Structure formats: C-alpha cells, structure tokens
C-alpha cells in the first residue's frame with residue numbers, strides 16, 4: 157500500500173524540487189517526491205506530490221509543507237493509493253538527462269537515446285542517482301572533461317554510489333579500469349547491482365569490472381586493499397566530505413584525482429580548505445545551480 161500527499165505550490169517551488177533532489181538533500185525520510193506540472197486548463201495550479209510507503213505522519217506533512225512555503229495553511233490532500241508501483245509512479249515524470257556525452261534515462265525513455273551518446277538506463281527505485289540532480293550531472297560533466305583532457309585512470313572508486321551511475325560512467329570512459337562502488341546504504345548497493353545488470357556493466361574484481369561494497373567512507377577491507385586509487389568520485393554531503401578528506405588523501409596515489417560533489421556553493425570554501433590541508437590542489441570546478449562539483453589533484457608531496 158502506498159500513500160500520496162499533495163500540496164499546492166508555485167512554479168518556482170516546483171522547479172526547485174524537481175526530481176530526487178529533495179528526497180536526498182532535505183529529508184531524512186526519503187519519500188519519492190515529484191512535482192507535477194499543472195493541468196493545461198489551470199496553468200497556475202502547480203503542485204507537489206509526495207509518495208510514501210507508509211501512512212505519512214503529521215511531522216512528515218509538516219516537513220513537506222516547509223518545502224513549499226506558498227502553500228501556507230492550504231490543506232494537504234492525503235490519499236491512500238491502491239497497490240500500484242509507487243516507485244514507478246515517482247519516476248514517471250523524470251525526463252532524460254544530458255550531461256557531457258552522457259544520456260541518462262528511465263525505462264520509459266529507452267527509445268530516445270541520441271546517436272553517439274553514452275547512455276545509461278537507471279532504475280532509481282530505492283536509491284539516489286537518476287541523473288536528475290545537479291550534483292550527479294556535475295560529476296558526469298567532470299568525468300567527461302577529464303576524459304577529453306586526456307586523463308587515463310586504471311583504478312577508480314565511487315564512494316556513495318547510489319544507483320551506481322557515476323561508477324558506470326567512469327567505466328565507460330576508461331573501460332580497462334577496475335572500479336569499486338560503495339555506499340553506506342545496503343539498499344543502494346542492491347540497486348547498483350540491478351542497474352549494473354541492466355547496463356551490462358561487468359561485476360567482478362579485475363580490470364574492466366566493477367566491485368560493490370557496503371561501506372561508510374573508505375572504511376572497508378576491499379576499499380583499503382585496492383588503494384592507491386588514481387580516481388575517487390564522491391557525491392555525498394559537505395560534512396562527510398570534510399571528514400573523509402584524510403581518508404581520500406591516504407587512498408589516492410600522488411597526482412590522483414578527486415571529484416567531490418554534494419556541497420553547496422556556501423560550503424565550498426570549507427571543503428576546499430579541508431582538502432588543501434590534506435595535500436590536494438583544485439584543478440577545475442563545474443557549477444550546476446547552487447551545487448559546485450570540485451575536481452582536485454593530490455600533490456606529489458603533502
């Protein structure tokens with residue numbers, strides 16, 4: 157059984173909430189959230205729809221209400237849905253994303269892959285990373301730029317992999333690399349494995365293969381055993397990224413690259429300072445909305 161909560165909102169609010177951004181960035185309870193375009197007959201009637209697996213509590217509704225201040229005291233419509241696939245519902249509105257050479261789409265847009273694109277079909281289901289969020293597209297564009305600049309990576313880690321998308325992208329760009337994708341959330345690793353199968357990403361240990369691990373940060377035997385890496389990607393949040401800076405420095409080879417996302421522009425200086433202290437120099441930055449993606453290089457000497 158699933159539940160749907162609907163609140164009115166403005167177009168600006170709806171656009172800010174589109175996709176999976178909210179489920180990850182603002183809420184501890186990740187309902188599937190989507191904003192709905194208005195009925196053509198009522199072009200100003202935008203609304204926020206949030207799908208829950210269990211009956212939403214008054215606190216859940218209050219949290220949603222805070223996301224759309226224009227709703228004011230408008231009554232939230234709470235609807236109990238028949239046994240539909242609420243995850244499919246939540247993804248139905250996701251348009252494909254282009255980021256660099258990448259094209260990321262849900263099963264509904266399988267037939268729209270442009271010629272020459274590096275395409276991934278991502279069934280986000282219970283994990284973050286449909287490609288809709290600026291932090292994910294920022295990382296995809298950063299990977300694409302590194303490839304265009306001639307970087308070659310043979311040993312890659314994607315920390316906080318969610319759906320697995322960034323690890324898959326790195327493996328398409330550097331097919332001979334061995335890669336490991338980890339997440340603190342075991343469900344994300346299940347989803348990443350499912351997406352690997354959908355996208356024919358070989359799972360395993362050797363070159364050209366992807367290993368998966370449930371781990372907090374780099375704290376896992378498999379992650380330690382594979383170090384030093386020449387590329388680490390981590391789209392998490394500013395706080396954990398700062399905490400992980402020493403571990404990133406220890407796990408990266410001199411000259412190795414670090415791609416960081418999940419921080420807001422206002423948090424960038426703190427993240428950069430933590431990385432500089434640990435022996436990283438900034439290489440370049442990709443800005444998407446309020447979300448910078450930082451690309452850094454580990455100095456030969458710290």
Ligand SMILES: C[S@@+](CC[C@H](N)C(=O)[O-])C[C@H]1O[C@@H](n2cnc3c(N)ncnc32)[C@H](O)[C@@H]1O
Pocket residue numbers: 180283284285286287291292295315316317318319320321322338339340341344371372373374391392396418
């Ligand atoms: C913003 S999502 C990024 C997903 C995907 N990499 C992308 O770019 O779309 C962050 C992911 O990091 C995971 N995560 C959060 N803290 C973590 C930590 N300390 N170690 C490993 N994974 C973590 C979350 O479970 C979540 O799947």
